[in-house]
Amino acid sequence: MQVPLLNLKAQYAPLRDEMRDAILEVMDSQLFVLGNQVKALESSVAQYSQAKYAVGCASGSDALLLALMALDVKSDDEVITTPFSFFATASAITRTGASPVFVDIDPDTYNLDASQLEDAITSRTKAILPVHIYGQCAEMDPILDIAMRHDLPVIEDAAQAIGAEDQGRRAGSMGLAGCFSFYPTKNLGGAGDGGILTTSDERFAERLRRLRTHGGLTEYEHIEIGLNSRLDELQAAVLNVKMKYLDGWSNRRASLSANYTQLLTNAKISFEVVPPVVREEGRHIFHQYVIRVPNHRDSLMLHLKECRVGTKVYYPIPLHRQPCFQYLGKKEGAFPETELAARETLALPMFPELTEEQQVYVVDSIKSFKP
Numbered sequence: 001m002q003v004p005l006l007n008l009k010a011q012y013a014p015l016r017d018e019m020r021d022a023i024l025e026v027m028d029s030q031l032f033v034l035g036n037q038v039k040a041l042e043s044s045v046a047q048y049s050q051a052k053y054a055v056g057c058a059s060g061s062d063a064l065l066l067a068l069m070a071l072d073v074k075s076d077d078e079v080i081t082t083p084f085s086f087f088a089t090a091s092a093i094t095r096t097g098a099s100p101v102f103v104d105i106d107p108d109t110y111n112l113d114a115s116q117l118e119d120a121i122t123s124r125t126k127a128i129l130p131v132h133i134y135g136q137c138a139e140m141d142p143i144l145d146i147a148m149r150h151d152l153p154v155i156e157d158a159a160q161a162i163g164a165e166d167q168g169r170r171a172g173s174m175g176l177a178g179c180f181s182f183y184p185t186k187n188l189g190g191a192g193d194g195g196i197l198t199t200s201d202e203r204f205a206e207r208l209r210r211l212r213t214h215g216g217l218t219e220y221e222h223i224e225i226g227l228n229s230r231l232d233e234l235q236a237a238v239l240n241v242k243m244k245y246l247d248g249w250s251n252r253r254a255s256l257s258a259n260y261t262q263l264l265t266n267a268k269i270s271f272e273v274v275p276p277v278v279r280e281e282g283r284h285i286f287h288q289y290v291i292r293v294p295n296h297r298d299s300l301m302l303h304l305k306e307c308r309v310g311t312k313v314y315y316p317i318p319l320h321r322q323p324c325f326q327y328l329g330k331k332e333g334a335f336p337e338t339e340l341a342a343r344e345t346l347a348l349p350m351f352p353e354l355t356e357e358q359q360v361y362v363v364d365s366i367k368s369f370k371p
Contacts, residue, residue: 003349003358005310006185010353011249015241022237029233034213037236042196044243045180048163050173051198053205056231057212060159060181063195064092066229067155067177068127070207073098077126081157082112083319083330084338085131089157090319098126099328102320104335108277110134110290110345113337114142121150128154132161132171134314135187135253135287136279140166140174147175155179159195162188163250165283172198177208182239187253187287188246194235252352253286259356260289260348263363271296271371288314289350296371297344307365312347 012019026037038056046054057063073079075097081089083102090100103120106113112130128147130138147154154175158164161171162180172178182194199205210216215226261275274292278284293300297313304311318338320330332339348362 001358001361002308003310003354003362005312005347005349006351007353008184008189008351010351015245018241019238022241023234026233026237032233033230035233037233037240038231041231041236041240041243044240045162045196046198048170048243048246049178049180049198050170051178052200053198053202055197055199055205055208055212056236057195057197057208058227058229058231059193060179060183060195061088061092062212062227062229063159063179063181063197064088064129064155064157065095066208066211066227067179067197068092068096068098069211069226070177070204071127071153071155073126076124078122078124079127079129080117080120080125081129082131082133082338083335084110084315084341085133085157085319086159086315087319087322088159089129089131090322090325093129099124100319100325101125102328102330102335102338104337105341106139107337107341109136109138109279110341111136111138112143114139114146117143118146118150121146121152125150125152128152129157130154130175131157131159132164134276134290135161135164135285136276137161137164137166137171137174137282139279140169144174159183160186160287161285162186163246163283164285166279167281173200176201176204182235187250187285188239188242190235191238192232192235194231194239196231249352250285253289253350254284256350256352256354256356256359257284257286257289259359260363263359264291264366267363267367269367271369273366286350288347290314290345290347292341292344293346294344296369297346299371300366300369301346303369304362304365307361307368309362309365310349313342313345314347316342318342
């Protein structure tokens with residue numbers, strides 16, 4: 001048996017006719033930028049994410065950058081975030097001229113450890129940027145409480161977490177803004193790059209709309225310098241088709257994840273394998289199903305490759321250890337939980353069309369590994 005890490009073709013096959021019709025509708029209209037498809041998607045994502053407004057943009061990376069630009073983050077400012085995330089989280093901060101300030105992660109959820117947050121705040125801190133990693137929200141109440149005490153805005157990096165919840169609150173509704181990615185591998189993935197921001201602050205939404213179109217009030221009147229970061233109509237058309245299936249897919253992922261955990265628990269594996277921890281007060285949408293293998297992660301990966309089981313490490317090099325961030329002066333050992341997670345975590349195949357038979361094979365393949 002072969003079990004891929006992800007199977008986009010399996011998701012596309014039953015939607016092919018719907019997607020073709022939606023794309024042809026855009027082609028027939030010859031309206032490709034910021035049209036009715038984008039407006040419809042913005043409306044549905046805002047409602048789905050429990051926010052008043054949504055602003056489409058060209059990518060999840062641009063969503064982060066636009067949010068920071070709308071806060072006037074600039075040189076000499078600091079933005080607090082996690083070192084255990086995709087590169088765009090920190091690169092968006094540095095592109096404004098500001099410095100990322102890292103806070104270590106909770107070892108159970110891999111999200112920013114709020115108990116260490118306040119110690120990282122300085123007079124230069126301009127914002128707090130938690131990441132909802134793997135599809136599970138960070139524990140937001142302590143983050144929001146600290147932010148309120150210090151009068152700091154919170155921007156949620158929800159690129160992996162559309163539909164995830166913390167105590168009934170959707171990702172993207174708890175801070176000033178939420179930043180989402182529609183990269184094809186996401187739970188709600190497009191046919192290329194795309195992103196969106198959510199907010200319930202009308203003035204902030206207005207500024208985001210301006211910044212995504214070169215900072216212009218109109219086509220030829222610009223009151224500030226922005227980006228060319230507009231979500232294409234074709235991407236929005238694809239996403240509008242997929243949007244109505246999103247909850248079903250996310251619920252299926254949760255069911256598959258529970259089954260994985262049960263299979264791993266019952267398998268009596270000869271070495272330590274730790275399933276993901278799911279916070280009781282949240283909704284985990286399982287963008288990834290990530291296990292910990294404390295002593296044999298890399299050799300297990302090679303074994304699973306031989307068994308034709310797809311795996312991946314998110315993320316093998318923490319942000320503070322990236323060559324481009326060496327100027328921050330954070331050496332090995334600066335964030336021990338992040339560094340340990342980078343050495344021990346492993347993502348198993350996870351997509352809504354995954355079968356239980358495939359899951360059994362994945363777990364049997366893990367069990368057959370002899371350290």
